[in-house]
Amino acid sequence: MAPAFLAAAHESPMSLERPASNLFYQTRLRRPTLARGKGVYLWDSEGKRYLDGSSGAMVSNIGHSNPAVLDAMRRQMELSTFGYRLHFENEPAERLATRIAGRMPEGLDRVFFVSGGSEAVESALKLARQYAVARGQAERWKVISRFPSYHGSTLGALAVTGMSLMSAPFAPMLREMPKIPAPTCYLDRDGLSLQERGLRYAHMLREEILRQGPETVLAFIMEPVGGASTGALVAPDGYYAAIRAICDEFGLLLICDEVMSGAGRTGRYLASEHWNLRPDIVALSKGFGAGYAPLGAMVADRILAETVIDHGGFIHGHTYAGNPLACAAGLAVLEEIDRLGLIEAAERQGTALKTRLEELMARFPFIGDVRGKGLLLAFELVADRESMAPLPPQLNAHLRLVDLAYEAGLIIYSRRTRGGRIGDHFMVCPPLIVTDEQIDEIMDKLGASLENFATEAKLPMGAG
Numbered sequence: 001m002a003p004a005f006l007a008a009a010h011e012s013p014m015s016l017e018r019p020a021s022n023l024f025y026q027t028r029l030r031r032p033t034l035a036r037g038k039g040v041y042l043w044d045s046e047g048k049r050y051l052d053g054s055s056g057a058m059v060s061n062i063g064h065s066n067p068a069v070l071d072a073m074r075r076q077m078e079l080s081t082f083g084y085r086l087h088f089e090n091e092p093a094e095r096l097a098t099r100i101a102g103r104m105p106e107g108l109d110r111v112f113f114v115s116g117g118s119e120a121v122e123s124a125l126k127l128a129r130q131y132a133v134a135r136g137q138a139e140r141w142k143v144i145s146r147f148p149s150y151h152g153s154t155l156g157a158l159a160v161t162g163m164s165l166m167s168a169p170f171a172p173m174l175r176e177m178p179k180i181p182a183p184t185c186y187l188d189r190d191g192l193s194l195q196e197r198g199l200r201y202a203h204m205l206r207e208e209i210l211r212q213g214p215e216t217v218l219a220f221i222m223e224p225v226g227g228a229s230t231g232a233l234v235a236p237d238g239y240y241a242a243i244r245a246i247c248d249e250f251g252l253l254l255i256c257d258e259v260m261s262g263a264g265r266t267g268r269y270l271a272s273e274h275w276n277l278r279p280d281i282v283a284l285s286k287g288f289g290a291g292y293a294p295l296g297a298m299v300a301d302r303i304l305a306e307t308v309i310d311h312g313g314f315i316h317g318h319t320y321a322g323n324p325l326a327c328a329a330g331l332a333v334l335e336e337i338d339r340l341g342l343i344e345a346a347e348r349q350g351t352a353l354k355t356r357l358e359e360l361m362a363r364f365p366f367i368g369d370v371r372g373k374g375l376l377l378a379f380e381l382v383a384d385r386e387s388m389a390p391l392p393p394q395l396n397a398h399l400r401l402v403d404l405a406y407e408a409g410l411i412i413y414s415r416r417t418r419g420g421r422i423g424d425h426f427m428v429c430p431p432l433i434v435t436d437e438q439i440d441e442i443m444d445k446l447g448a449s450l451e452n453f454a455t456e457a458k459l460p461m462g463a464g
Contacts, residue, residue: 032044032045032046032048033045035047036065037052037060037064037065038063038064038065039063039064039065039431039433040052040063040064040430040431040433040434040438041064042064042411048409049409050406050409050410050411051409051410051411051430051438051441051442051445052064052411052430052431053405053410053411053412053428053429053430053442053445053446054411054412054413054427054428054429054430055287055291055429055430055431056291057228057286057413058227058228058260058265058286058287058376058413058427058429059286059287059289059290059291060287060290060291060431061263061264061265061286061287061290061333061337061342061431061432062287062290062333062336062337062340062342062431062432062433063431063432063433064291064431066290066292066332066333066336068332068335068336068339069290069292069329069332069333069336070292071332072328072329072331072332073292073293073325073328073329073332075328076092076324076325076328076329077325079324080324080325081323081324081325082320082323082324082325083324084319085317085321085322090322090324090327091324092324092325092327092328092330092331093113093322093323093324093327095327095331096111096113096327096330096331096334097111097113099331099334100284100297100299100334101299103269103270104270104282104299105278105279107301107302107303108278108279108280108281108282108299108300108301108302109299109302110299110300110301110302110304110305110306111297111298111299112127112297112298112299112300112314112321113295113296113297113321113322113323113326113327114285114295114296114297114298114318114320114321115294115295115296115318115320115321115323115326116285116294116295116296117152117257117259117260117283117285117286117296118151118152118153118154118157119152119154119285119296119318120152120259120283120284120285120296120297120298121151121152121154121156121157121160121221121255121257121259121283122152122154122156122157122316123283123298123316124221124255124257124281124282124283124298124300125143125156125157125160125219125221125255126156126314126315126316127281127298127300127304127305127308127314127316128143128218128219128253128255128280128281128304129141129218130308130311130314130315130316131253131304131307131308132218133311134307134308134310134311135307137215139215139216140215140216140217140218141216141218142177142178142212142216142217142218143159143160143177143217143218143219143220143221143255144177144178144179144180144205144208144209144212144217144219144220144221144252145160145161145162145177145178145179145180145220145221145222146162146179146180146181146182146183146222147162147163147179147180147181147182147419148162148163148182148229148230148417148418148419148420149161149162149163149179149182149222149223149226149229149230150162150163150166150227150228150229151221151257152259153166155170155173155174156174158170158174159174159175159176159177160177160221161229162179162182162229162419163229163419163420164419164420164421165419165420165421166420178208178211178212180201180204180205180207180208181201181204182201182226182229182230182233183197183198183201183202183233183235183236183239184230184233185197185198185201185235185236186369186371186388187388189387189388194236195236195237195238197236198235198236198237198238198239198242199236199238199239199242201235201239202238202239202242202243202246203242205220205243205246205247206246206249206250209246209250209252214250214251217250217252218252218253219252219253219254219255219280219281220243220246220247220252220253220254220255221255221256221257222243222254222255222256222257223256223257223258223259223260223261223271224240224256224258224261224270224271224272224274224275224277225260225261225266225271225372225373225376227259227260227261227376228260228413228415228427229415229420230417230425231371231372231378231379231380231415231417231425231426231427232371232372232373232376232377232378232427232429233371234371234372234373237275240272240275240277241275241276241277243277244277244278253280253281253304254277254278254279254280254281255279255280255281255282255283256270256271256272256277256279256281256282256283257283258270258271258272258282258283258284259283259284259285259286259296260286260287260376261373261376262282262284262286262287262288263284263286263287263288263290263333263337264287264337264342264343264346264374264432265287265346265374265375265376265429265432266346266347266350266372266373266374266375266376267343267344267346267347267350267373267374267375268343268347268374269343270282271373271376274373280300280301280304281298281299281300281301281304282298282299282300283296283297283298284296284297284298284299285297287333288330288333289326289329289330289333290329290333292329292330292332292333293323293325293326293329293330294320294326295323295326295327295329295330337432340432340433342432342433343432345432345433346374346375346432347374349375349432349434349436349439350372350373350374350375350376350377352436352439353375353377353428353430353434353439353442354370354372354377356439356443357370357377357379357428358370360379360443360446360447360450362462363447363450363461363462364450364454364459364461364462365385365459365460365461365462366381366382366383366385366391366454366459366460367379367380367381367382367385367450368380368381368382368384368385368388369382369388375429375430375432375434376427376429377427377428377429378425378426378427378428379425379426379428380417380423380424380425380426381397381401381424381425381426382423390417390418390422390423390424391423391424391457393416393421393422395457397424397453397457398414398415398416398424398425398426399414400453400456400457401414401424401426401449401450401453402414402426404449404452404453405445405446405449408445408448408449409445410441410442410445410446410449412426412427412428412446413426413427413429414426414427415427428442428446430442
């Protein structure tokens, strides 16, 4: 038997009660053992209940233990759980591909299944590159992205991720790609309107293309609504059309990373639909499989895919691509999204939850911003709302508030807002099935946790 990555501690009275894990994860922080999940709730092995206010990592869009999805998976397990894609096609994959293509903009109807978001982004980058080579444009290889941003943890996806804390240890192993600033218009104090700021940020893409040399630039990748790196960042409306026009001007492919924002979370199946933005390639995962099976997809314009196939084929692949069990789960998830009207619910309940989060700003002057679309929402803590100066980093607000909420039975998700080093934002993204009463519960627990944090950190509070 191969040795574990992280060896168990020598036995002691403490380790007998709570032995060190053989699993190799991010830190030595231990959490309770998960026992079960149902709907928007999770229970640990001691019986404590937690409201999943972040859908895990914005994954469990339809909630936990949905009976229809579990039944579909059981039926598929009786038939087959694996068939290698080079040996067989399978019905769940074919049906899911057809259904997903039907949700995409016209012409985006070639689907490549993967096991997760990083794989989906890697697939998109590789397809874009192979398309350029097939067209005789081998000099195009640079993919411009934004800072901050997050697109995955594999080396290719990490190269376009704008988060130096994550990429710095691997810098000698990857080829860093050019970055432009993310459209953090809410931080700017320049006298411009929001729309003017949005166009200024879009113009930065044009400037970077010219700086790099247009003939060398392959694509631009972005999240239409930001994920954990920017805390549900939404650009001004004009930004999106301007980005598409700039990509067209210079012959760049536009890759929309909808790993977090897709699958209905923002109130549209793709977040890009809010602005009628047509990407050339889409990356999907997280809510696509909704936590029932490792599943993601790259969806590409048919011209791109067929050009690459005609040039010798897509030089890429993963063992579990198109796995029949995972695709059966994904198909059932999609059917539940439609049956329960969850895309409409995300828009409706997201509007209600965002309003409630904005109301917290009166109670807590250190909440500087509330943002997002649908049920992809976040709020940011600041030392001063006027200047948007961040809280002192030594407060570790992004960790402490999460812990306080966790103790209260509420799970939220946090990151450092500004490149991963300073700033504190918190994602509040419950499953799309969340009810009005459960939103009340989220707000009660979150409000109490903010009060406890303010008391500990000696931060001011307003009227209750």
